[in-house]
Amino acid sequence: MLTRDDMKTDRKPYEIHDDIYRRFPVTNQAFAIVSTRDMGVPSYLGFLDKMHLNLGKRMQQGDIGFSREENARDLGANAMNLILGSYGFPNHQFLQWKSMIVPEHLTKQPVKNSPKELTAMVKNTAKLYGADLAGITVLDEKWIYAKDMEKPFILIDEGDAEEKEDGFYIPKTMNRAIVLAFLMDEEMISESPELDASVATSFGYSRMGITAVSLAEYIRALGYRAIPTMNDTALSIPLAVDAGLGQLGRHGLLITPEYGSNVRLAKVLTDMPLNIDQPVDFGVTEFCENCFICAEACPSVAISSNKQTVETNLLTGNSGVKKWYVEAEKCLTFWQANGASCANCIAVCPFTYGFESMQCFECKGCAERDRGCILQNNTQYKVENGYLKQDRWADRGEVITPRRRGL
Ligand code: SF4
Ligand code: SF4
Numbered sequence: 001m002l003t004r005d006d007m008k009t010d011r012k013p014y015e016i017h018d019d020i021y022r023r024f025p026v027t028n029q030a031f032a033i034v035s036t037r038d039m040g041v042p043s044y045l046g047f048l049d050k051m052h053l054n055l056g057k058r059m060q061q062g063d064i065g066f067s068r069e070e071n072a073r074d075l076g077a078n079a080m081n082l083i084l085g086s087y088g089f090p091n092h093q094f095l096q097w098k099s100m101i102v103p104e105h106l107t108k109q110p111v112k113n114s115p116k117e118l119t120a121m122v123k124n125t126a127k128l129y130g131a132d133l134a135g136i137t138v139l140d141e142k143w144i145y146a147k148d149m150e151k152p153f154i155l156i157d158e159g160d161a162e163e164k165e166d167g168f169y170i171p172k173t174m175n176r177a178i179v180l181a182f183l184m185d186e187e188m189i190s191e192s193p194e195l196d197a198s199v200a201t202s203f204g205y206s207r208m209g210i211t212a213v214s215l216a217e218y219i220r221a222l223g224y225r226a227i228p229t230m231n232d233t234a235l236s237i238p239l240a241v242d243a244g245l246g247q248l249g250r251h252g253l254l255i256t257p258e259y260g261s262n263v264r265l266a267k268v269l270t271d272m273p274l275n276i277d278q279p280v281d282f283g284v285t286e287f288c289e290n291c292f293i294c295a296e297a298c299p300s301v302a303i304s305s306n307k308q309t310v311e312t313n314l315l316t317g318n319s320g321v322k323k324w325y326v327e328a329e330k331c332l333t334f335w336q337a338n339g340a341s342c343a344n345c346i347a348v349c350p351f352t353y354g355f356e357s358m359q360c361f362e363c364k365g366c367a368e369r370d371r372g373c374i375l376q377n378n379t380q381y382k383v384e385n386g387y388l389k390q391d392r393w394a395d396r397g398e399v400i401t402p403r404r405r406g407l
Pocket of ligand 2: 249250251287288289291292293294295348349350351
């Protein structure tokens with residue numbers, strides 16, 4: 001029987017070419033490129049204007065999946081995201097790099113617990129505050145953005161984490177990243193590209209903000225420093241891979257053993273001396289090599305149907321990591337035309353729901369395998385470990401709604 005522990009691997013489940021790789025600037029993200037092009041001035045969320053215009057048109061036309069009620073559900077779901085961090089900008093709104101509510105004297109008196117105890121305390125509290133998965137890794141400087149929309153991220157040997165006129169300063173002593181994954185509602189995601197999939201995404205963002213902000217204050221109250229982040233400051237997916245939460249898929253997203261692709265990610269960076277997790281390898285790369293379901297279901301043809309490469313000409317890509325590069329500009333342009341964000345690639349990914357034998361008809365690769373289908377094997381382990389309830393392979397698996405014990 002393979003448990004999550006059995007999936008752990010000593011080697012990184014990705015190939016990186018240090019001679020090519022350079023830290024990625026936020027200005028090269030599709031959000032920034034499309035927004036800046038649309039607005040004519042540097043912008044990150046300007047792309048939303050066109051998307052909301054088309055959303056209004058679709059609501060007026062009475063398009064299925066774009067009703068007033070569905071839009072209201074999305075706006076409500078997004079409220080805490082927009083109040084706390086607006087998807088993530090460093091040291092902005094409630095994503096403050098300094099304590100907001102913890103008395104200063106407490107922030108200067110680190111508790112004396114061992115790393116093992118602190119690690120358990122932080123993971124338990126992260127889950128209490130709403131994370132469905134929590135992993136810890138060394139904060140690899142490679143994954144810190146080179147710059148935000150205007151200012152660079154500058155690593156310093158010591159000192160405080162702070163924003164200055166000329167940059168965001170992060171001390172190298174803050175060398176741990178606590179990576180948090182948040183399960184989104186599977187049924188709503190399966191409505192993609194209709195508005196209900198956005199509801200699941202928006203609520204995921206709201207939960208990211210609540211948990212990251214709360215966990216940062218918790219760590220400060222124990223006497224250590226903490227930077228709460230959503231999409232900002234550092235790349236979430238490679239940190240999640242390093243922290244053992246999952247592997248990278250063809251669609252450019254994290255795939256976790258528990259919830260497949262159906263998660264959002266936040267991070268808290270800290271100098272708390274925490275024990276780190278090992279990466280996991282449960283056959284995602286090999287499975288994706290033979291599975292093209294997300295590429296075929298992508299309305300913007302943004303997902304590669306080719307082999308992995310180390311280099312890319314895409315402005316939104318960043319050469320140096322062997323992977324499938326996603327044409328993110330095409331993806332975002334579809335969101336604008338659609339009037340809502342898309343999650344087709346999450347919705348169709350077999351890992352999102354665990355193995356269902358019906359999905360085999362869409363995969364063409366198993367005949368070439370000598371040890372059978374990796375996903376089927378993995379799902380067998382999931383069944384044995386309680387993620388899925390399935391008595392016979394001929395039956396479609398019934399996904400047990402994951403139980404959250406947090407808020
Ligand atoms: S979100 Fe939609 S458009 Fe973008 S890559 Fe995924 S399937 Fe394609
Ligand atoms: S749909 Fe298939 S190819 Fe795409 S990420 Fe999921 S497993 Fe990989």
